Amino acid sequence: MGRVIIFTGKGGVGKTTVAAAHAVKAAKDGKKTLVVSTDMAHNLSDLFMKEIKEEPVEIKNNLWALEIDSNYEMGRHYGSIVEAFKKMLPYGSGVDGEVLEDIVVFPGIEELFSLLKIKEIYDQNTFDLIIVDCAPTGETLSLLKFPELFSWYMERFFPIEKVAMKILRPISKVAFKLELPDELAMNDIEKLYVKLGSLQNLLKNREVCSVRLVTIPEKMVVEETKRSYMYLNLYNFNVDGLYINRIIPENVDNHFFDQWKEIQKNYLEEINSVFTNIPIYKIKWYEVDINGVGALERIIEDSLDDRNIFKVLKTIINETFEKTEKGYRLDVYVPFADKREFDLFESGSDIIVKIGNFKRNIPIPHTIKKYSIASAQLNNGALSIYFE
Ligand SMILES: Nc1ncnc2c1ncn2[C@@H]1O[C@H](COP(=O)(O)OP(=O)(O)OP(=O)(O)O)[C@@H](O)[C@H]1O
Numbered sequence: 287m288g289r290v291i292i293f294t295g296k297g298g299v300g301k302t303t304v305a306a307a308h309a310v311k312a313a314k315d316g317k318k319t320l321v322v323s324t325d326m327a328h329n330l331s332d333l334f335m336k337e338i339k340e341e342p343v344e345i346k347n348n349l350w351a352l353e354i355d356s357n358y359e360m361g362r363h364y365g366s367i368v369e370a371f372k373k374m375l376p377y378g379s380g381v382d383g384e385v386l387e388d389i390v391v392f393p394g395i396e397e398l399f400s401l402l403k404i405k406e407i408y409d410q411n412t413f414d415l416i417i418v419d420c421a422p423t424g425e426t427l428s429l430l431k432f433p434e435l436f437s438w439y440m441e442r443f444f445p446i447e448k449v450a451m452k453i454l455r456p457i458s459k460v461a462f463k464l465e466l467p468d469e470l471a472m473n474d475i476e477k478l479y480v481k482l483g484s485l486q487n488l489l490k491n492r493e494v495c496s497v498r499l500v501t502i503p504e505k506m507v508v509e510e511t512k513r514s515y516m517y518l519n520l521y522n523f524n525v526d527g528l529y530i531n532r533i534i535p536e537n538v539d540n541h542f543f544d545q546w547k548e549i550q551k552n553y554l555e556e557i558n559s560v561f562t563n564i565p566i567y568k569i570k571w572y573e574v575d576i577n578g579v580g581a582l583e584r585i586i587e588d589s590l591d592d593r594n595i596f597k598v599l600k601t602i603i604n605e606t607f608e609k610t611e612k613g614y615r616l617d618v619y620v621p622f623a624d625k626r627e628f629d630l631f632e633s634g635s636d637i638i639v640k641i642g643n644f645k646r647n648i649p650i651p652h653t654i655k656k657y658s659i660a661s662a663q664l665n666n667g668a669l670s671i672y673f674e
């Protein structure tokens with residue numbers, strides 16, 4: 287069974303550097319490793335000082351790199367789908383607001399093809415470890431929630447059975463103002479739909495895949511890191527590591543940095559006090575930027591010397607259903623979530639949890655469907671929903 291580690295974080299904090307350092311370490315440890323960048327603005331080529339393409343290239347013994355070109359992936363497998371979606375998009379009116387919100391996410395579809403490529407490589411089973419260097423946080427999160435939203439959308443508004451399609455097609459234009467895709471696109475959409483299901487299973491498989499956050503000890507970045515941690519938990523990903531980069535070394539005695547050191551100290555303390563559930567790694571600010579394998583080895587030696595670093599380090603079960611006296615309780619782990627940003631509603635067979643701009647559909651197990659939501663509580667980062 288292979289292993290996938292996804293690195294994410296705000297722009298410029300050191301995601302590519304940290305991801306690549308892990309890749310170099312893993313290769314040295316004898317693991318056949320692939321480091322993949324999904325960011326359209328790729329940096330792996332610069333870092334390794336070697337041309338990296340849309341298929342894996344060997345960097346050194348056991349170490350391979352790949353810069354995914356989502357347009358290339360999309361064209362290669364699903365050209366007809368893109369056309370079909372384009373036709374569907376302008377016809378969103380007439381469906382209710384909830385649905386519209388999901389349609390708005392569709393322009394991010396290119397990103398999805400990066401993840402599908404990773405799944406494809408994972409299935410080929412040629413690498414022991416796949417390390418993913420993601421685009422800055424915002425995009426990555428929408429990328430990670432995409433499979434879920436997409437299948438939710440498909441199941442409800444896109445009758446996947448061909449029979450239904452045959453009946454719907456003649457009336458769809460009139461009744462739904464929706465242009466349904468042609469036969470070729472339909473086959474591709476079915477293929478994509480099945481693949482998305484298995485991509486979901488891979489990304490949420492806590493034995494295989496984990497997400498690691500990269501941050502720096504500064505206000506804005508720490509705030510965003512906390513939010514990412516919350517959202518990733520909301521979407522039920524296994525976040526099992528945090529890297530604090532660019533820490534000013536103690537022995538720097540330039541007065542310019544005195545106050546910066548104080549600021550960093552405060553945020554380091556805050557991070558340590560709030561991220562108590564996951565391992566934290568600290569990386570110092572080096573006197574030069576990080577280029578090439580040699581520089582990465584310095585980071586490995588100084589900060590990543592942990593035998594268990596590639597293991598699934600900590601798993602918290604995000605969603606649990608418990609039997610209560612009057613019915614059931616669903617607990618969802620959403621650390622740092624703000625009460626005021628919360629919204630909760632039922633829709634068909636799902637519960638929809640909304641926090642700020644993020645929305646997650648949690649399917650209700652069959653046995654619980656006969657109950658309805660009686661109350662909900664947010665306590666110490668855990669959302670408890672009572673079904674009675
Ligand atoms: N600890 C460090 N000490 C010195 N330089 C660093 C350190 N970490 C990263 N850098 C440098 O900072 C720059 C940004 O790092 P990197 O490219 O890894 O960030 P990123 O999060 O991947 O950025 P982006 O969001 O643009 O993809 C690079 O030039 C890198 O060499």
Ligand SMILES: [Mg+2]
Binds near residue numbers: 301302303325329419
């Ligand atoms: Mg980068």
